[in-house]
Amino acid sequence: MTLEHFQERIRAAVASGEKLRLRGGGSKDFYGNALSGEILDTRGYAGIVAYEPSELVVTARCGTPLAELEDLLAQNRQCLPFEPPHFGPAATLGGSVAAGLSGPGRAAAGALRDFVLGIKLIDGRAQALDFGGQVMKNVAGYDVSRLLAGSLGTLGLIAEVSLKLAPRPQAEASLRLEMPPARALETMNRWAGQPLPVSATAWHDGELSVRLSGSEAGVRAAAAKIGGAAFDGAAFWRGVRDQTEAFFSGPEPLWRVSLPSTAPALPLDGPQLVEWNGGLRWLKSGIDAALVREAAQRVNGNATLFRAPDKKADCFAPLAPVLERIHRELKAAFDPAGIFNHGRLLPGL
């Protein structure tokens, strides 16, 4: 498949007034508002465009399976330290960037958007546009490539992406400590304020799990300092990342609440799993959406309805009127005919 294939499809959609639903492996179909439009499958445009380990940068096409990309990096002792969730074997690079989600490594290493260096985008006029590039430092023009991370495909088709990479840590260790929620929140934040190689944290049901990553010497010294019981963490952290851990199973709606890491435990009914030193709280609860939103807002956070059997058009927290106007103006600039992923991010956008 070629870029021209996408461009022709987009031109045809604009001409006929048809809406398109940009889709890679479909592993994140559950995320965002209800889906609409004819599927434009991106999986045919796959493969690595450029990769030189000593540059710490990879450029790949949108349809490249995320697992395949990560395998290649692993062979070169490198990784995507923000640990993008796969949510299934079909996950593609393009879908991961469009969703903009990061996994357990985010609090320490940064978010997906922090690692985006450049994007080739096909906009709503079927133009192939290049933003950013393959270098770490680049302030020429507005940072459009990072704007596209997390835009859920509403601004155009992310055709190619350049990402900054990190070396794989030499050593890793996972530890588990018994702890009530308030103390766990304080402990995670205290660790994050000390020069410790903590690369992930997760608290659930009285148990705080922590991962250390770095040099052999650094990990050993930190493990001695932190204490707790060592466990083999690889499967656990992957389970938190991809939501295959037991906590995430079951039919109740799953809320993703983003808030300042020191905010107290949410006073809401339902089990919670805390990540990112407290900055991310997963809540399983069927209570009224307004109550969840209000509780998040009270502590300067926001709540997203992440998974639910019957999602309507408002799974993201509403925007302030000025921000909403800017969103609509941006959408009109990138996608004047409004053909891409209609309504997936904001109602009517």
Added chain:
Amino acid sequence: MGAALPVVAALREFLPERAILHEEEDTRPYECDGLTAYRQLPMVVALPETEQQVQRILRVCSSMGIPVVPRGAGTGLSGGALPPGDGVLLSMAKFMRVLHIDPLARVAVVQPGVRNAVVSELAAPFGLYYAPDPSSQIACTIGGNVSENSGGVHCLKYGLTLHNVLGVRGFTIDGEPLEIGGGAPDAPGYDLLALAIGSEGMLMVVTEVTLKLLPKPQCARVIMASFDDVEKAGAAVADVIGAGIVPAGLEMMDRPATHAVEQYVHAGYDLEAAAILLCESDGTAEEVEDEIARMKSILERAGAARMTVSRDETERLRFWSGRKAAFPAVGRISPDYYCMDGTIPRKRLGEVLTFIGALEKKYGLRCPNVFHAGDGNLHPLILFDANDADQLHRTEQFAAEVLEKCVEVGGTITGEHGVGVEKINQMCVQFRPPELELFRAVKRAFDPRGLLNPGKAVPTLARCAEYGGMRVHGGKLPHPELPRF
């Protein structure tokens, strides 16, 4: 004469007299920023002290259709704060308060006029610091850093301003309050924070910034390694990174640069070397010892002629003092110097250096080089005398050729100093008309009438056509296959 201006009368309704400057003797200090080759007297300078005053200034200007240019400390190197001759220069210098430091949450909420270095000083008692450290950090402000997405010598490991700002608050040109990001890691909707940071003051006026603070590493040591060949030094940089090490800092200076610096600060550099590398490791004592040993052996294999590892903090700071003072040091050996800011893929370093060497001969001008080698960000410094019109002209041509070479090898015309007015022509080389048009649409989404910092960063297609014409005249049109409007 300025007192008779309608905008001055409108501002007097809510600003004290001392906060409005319109006489030439008062506005003169604001005629340029760190890029002194471009000067323009502002019609009026406004110095608000409160968010409400900022909002009212913006409302007045926007209702009268008057351009507004925000300014921090004026240390920018690309003319981003060059004033409007027919508008208001909005100085944020009085927004100097650190509003809040939360050591447990590791955030600092500051006003935009707070100087970069102050944040780390105030965070130090909590064992925390603010990572981006541009070399102007004792003078430059956080507002300016946000505007330019400033970097520094530690950004390979710790990121740019973009990676260390959690949220901004401020106003659109029409005075509408904007709050983007904040204490929570994610916000719903598009990542407008990414647009705002590095927007060169063209999308919004920032009045408050939430910064991420990091734990101060327990210790840091730096290796000074000498190479008898610049290309060998460049290859050594790739070897360090290829071995899976992300140094806390990785800087290179060539011999002309070390000679200029050594006369000025006595940093103890090896003056025999064709190039030196400063390669820093930070972390716990165990981590640093381990990493320094690994880096030393890699540098040795890469052909380092001599290596010195800092023995203590005093020596480490002395090694860095030379790098941080490189610009003023070069300023002492030449009447004027012109600092460039391209970024290239690291593997093309040798080729670009050779190219710069050839340009020195072609234009008859010297050009010492300092690089953030770890992230490929070059700062060649062309030495010239601005009183000699021909030298100035040759310098501009020299710089344009270097920046265009950066684009040709897959890099960018600006790594951290911004486009401003300085590199606006080279934007036509790096981007094609459709991308430039989209940048303008992004601008319109925030500022439909183009009143906020007009004429900076994004060229009009007409300007590109004119520049393209000039380059054709020189026989060097970049991307000749592209349509020029």
